[in-house]
Amino acid sequence: MTVDDNTNDSVVEANRLLKDIQSFEFVFLLFLMKSILGIINDLSQALQKDDQEIANAMALVNTCKEQLLYMRNDEGFDLLVDKVLSFCVHHIEVINMDETYVAHGRLHRNTHKKTNRHRYKVELFFVVIDSYLIELNDRFNETITELLICLVSLIPNDSFAAFDKEKLLRLAQLYPQDFTKQDLLALEDQLDIYIHYMRSRSDFSQLQSISDLAKKMVEKRLHQVFQYVYLLIELALVLPVATASVERAFSAMNIIKSSLRNRMGDQWLNDSLVVYIEKQVFSCIDNETIMTRFKV
Incomplete structure (x- = not known):
């Protein structure tokens, strides 16, 4: 293959890509992803922050699900199409949603009979949004959500303001292989002593994260005193939150x-x-x- 052949191939590929990005379908998908990413961006940012953001992240999960479901209706689709049409009117060929859909590079006689509306609404709009909803439901099912909400009670910032004894006992119950029934009884008694001790010590009042708490407990050798609480902390630290x-x-x-x-x-x-x-x-x-x- 000569240099000229390589150059011609590159030109052909560049022209094909240029034609693709100037198509209505490309712009539609671009606006669709922009809308979805705008909805989940705050959740994504919260999940990448320290563990004190877990409570906010759990609230954002439900908010994202609700917004995606709201966007999925007819009004949400029509609103998206209006934005795409407004963008395309001066630069890109606009399509009629009620006409027969023709795939890029195919002739009318070689296509299955379906409207542009069916193609963009059912095969693209619904499918993309549903995939995000499935992902959120799989990653944050009822058990995981409860686990993370209970985990918030371990966060030490603001002098252990988030401490909740019942939630921590529930957290331990979610790990039956690590906590026997006898361990749960011992943990229940230990939690009262633990929180009183932590709130009475000035060197624990400025801690911000569970990892900070773990380090300080080891430093003060309290991981041996409050062994059941420290086991909860260890489990929390290895939990893949984000x-x-x-x-x-x-x-x-x-x-x-x-x-x-x-x-x-x-x-x-x-x-x-x-x-x-x-x-x-x-x-x-x-x-x-x-x-x-x-x-x-």
């Missing part, structure tokens, strides 16, 4: 367990993932300290 955290973990897994390391065991993989994902923490530790610790 969607972004889960996605980062899977991305990291693809990097760590590559084709050259396909025999890596689960424990070695877990250890490597922790170091990779939390590299900002481990970057503060010099190699000499690590070698001394493990006597390499």
